[in-house]
Amino acid sequence: MKPFKFKAGTESWTSGTLLHWYVEVDWSDPRHKALRDLVTTSNQVLLDAGFPITPVELPWLHVTVDQISIPAQQIGSEQRSRLVDEVSARLVGIDRFTVIVGSLLSYHSGVIADLSPDEGLAALHAATRSGTRAALGDEACLYEWGLQHLTTAYAHAEADSDAAQRILRRVRPSHAPLHINAVQLVDVTAQTGDRSKTVTWERLTRISLGGQK
Template sequence: MEPRFQPDRLWPTGHRQLQLMIIPDLDGNPGLAELVAACRAVMAAHPATTQPVPDESLHLTVQAVFRPGHGDVDQPTRARLIEALAPELAAVPAFEMLIGSPLAYHRGVVADTHHDDGFNHLLDRARRVIARICGPDAIAYDSRPAHMALCYADGRGSSDELQRQLRHHVRPSHASLTVTAVDLVETVQVPQRCRYDSTVLRRFSLSSRTEPSATSTVCEAVI
């Protein structure tokens, strides 16, 4: 393993990345909270994973929004994007997915996902809206397969050994996550803490699995 935040991977000073993400509710998904805690206990003993992603920064990226050659997404475009996303996402059914097993790779640890048809459906609908409002280049990045970063490496060490420890000591190696909302956020890099921090701009509730989508809250202002 090697450090994630090397000079060639740093964002320009002051850059704030607009993106849609799922912020997991650990209180509402206790099995996931236990999985994350178990992974952290293993990672704490490895020289390259001493700064795991804290609870408040855990996320699954749905879609990063780019504007090549135009800098950050301006406020008028954001307003149009929010207006277009609200009814689209309100029609997407809430869903469950399986988080895990944890996978160690050369620059960190991620939790893999399974049963992710709901995620892919959400992503496809969001991508169509973003491309229509911001242009096709805005969706150049495709987040599939879905994943949740548990740690970005802050040192060097054997990823094989870390993977062995994760496999032997994190049991069960997966947990369920219920997804009922998706957030539009501004994300910044925090290299000194080996993480990405996000500010929620809007929370979009998904359609209830037991009630018609017309009864769902379309969009809640968070800030």
């Protein structure tokens, strides 16, 4: 496990904000209690064992559907309106769905939870990427998208990943549902401190799935 490095597209992200398409966790939904317990318990056991991690605070827990790699300050109001219109039109055909969070994995730069099945999240990415490209062009689509995950903690120093994984494997229950009803366009700030890594954002637009309110 090594310190996490934020990236803007394929380059280091050192300043400014970037627009992203996120799935936020709706903590007002009582069905997410199991997810709350999984995240808080797994982070606490690693902190108690002395691992150099910065837990993601619950309000900032998210799934990155896509990143828009043009600096946010360069995207004007008309472009943002077109961006929302293009993506909204493509999300109408995608219904609400549920994924399973877990197992927890000690990753090269922190702790992530696997998400499955993949089809719904892949459809969200395809829709947002297509809409972003239509509104802003190819230069806005440099983010390298892969298997989706939920980051629960960022590493801020080197640590033994195998030892962390042995601890995480003992967290039970090891899985929890995440109910996905919408995609949010957010303006993200990433901050790196000596002993911390944080991602916060301003929500710009919420687009419900399946054309629902």
